[in-house]
Amino acid sequence: MTAPDAPADPAASTPAQARAAFRAGLRTPTAGWAAGWTQANLIALPRDFAYDFLLFAQRNPAPCPVLDVTEPGETSASIFAGDLRTDLPAYRIYRDGVPVAEVADATEHWRPDLVAFLIGCSFTFEAALLEAGVPVRHLETGGNVPMYRTDQACRPAGRLSGPLVVSMRPVPAGLVAAAVRVTSRYPSVHGAPVHVGDPAALGIADLAAPDFGDPVELREGEVPVFWACGVTPQAAVMRSRPPFAIGHAPGHMAVTDARDSAYLVP
Known part of the structure; x- marks a missing residue:
């Protein structure tokens, strides 16, 4: 199947339209997409590592600002109404800290014990x-x-x-x-x-x-x-070598249903 072309004006896309394009196979960095809507980094780790990562994020809030966390096995989040397995442009699969694959669809790799974290993005x-x-x-x-x-x-x-x-x-x-x-x-x-x-x-x-x-x-x-940068969690995966993890391909983010303005402070 041929991957779809990017829309003429990616900035005008809604989050749902952006996610549909990525689910259909469009692979592209997401900077400039869905103007006004927040983008997020993804890291998904086995439940056994979820507390360790929450503590890591709490201790390192500049690179790891947590916007949302799923229950184990969930494939959507309160700020992401799409499917975390399919609706990003590209994913990296890690085994023992080594990136073993970069895929457009992470469904076959997703495990019922994975806890997904959405991390703030400078886009x-x-x-x-x-x-x-x-x-x-x-x-x-x-x-x-x-x-x-x-x-x-x-x-x-x-x-x-x-x-x-x-x-x-x-x-x-x-x-x-x-x-x-x-x-x-x-x-x-x-x-x-x-x-x-x-x-x-x-x-x-x-x-x-x-x-x-x-x-x-x-x-x-x-x-x-x-x-x-929110790729810091993946650098931690590569250094610490948990048995399994899934992250976004750097620059290929989750386009959420939260507004940029929600994260603006006076």
Whole structure:
């Protein structure tokens, strides 16, 4: 079956329309889709690891802001009326911490003991950045946001530990304060940047070689700005090696039925 084409204006899609397109086989990064609707990272772990992950998220709220949690085996959530097994563009399957498959449909891999966590995503505040005049390069180019493992360790919890993962957006130097101000009002979707400037301070050797996503151009007069990233749970899975996990393919998010405005604080 041929995968469907993206709609002419993905931003105009409703969450249900976006999920239907992904369920039909459209694979694409979701930045810029369903404007005004919150996107979320997915990590699903066996029930035996659910408490460890909740504690890990509580100790690391910047990269792991929990928006919703399912009961074991459930395939929808209070903010996601679709099917978590089929309605994201792509999934990564982990066994003993190793990514063994990337699939468009996770149904055959889903287990009755899986607890799914929806984690806040920085795509939620990108429209607000644009409204403030801050450019978002990966939206300009139609690519995926670049994401990097850092040398900064998250606080461990139970059997889970791992490095902080960050996303990066180049920002003109004169607009960095605006970017900080805008994103600080979205603490449930990563909030303010964790670092501005020299990537080496985070242990990032080469901005042109992200660990996940696509590289973007850093232009003259721009500063790299880094936000905590919801791929951090998958980095913890790779470091801690639980027997099984399912995550979204980085940048290929769950489009929820929650409004971006629900996560905006005065």
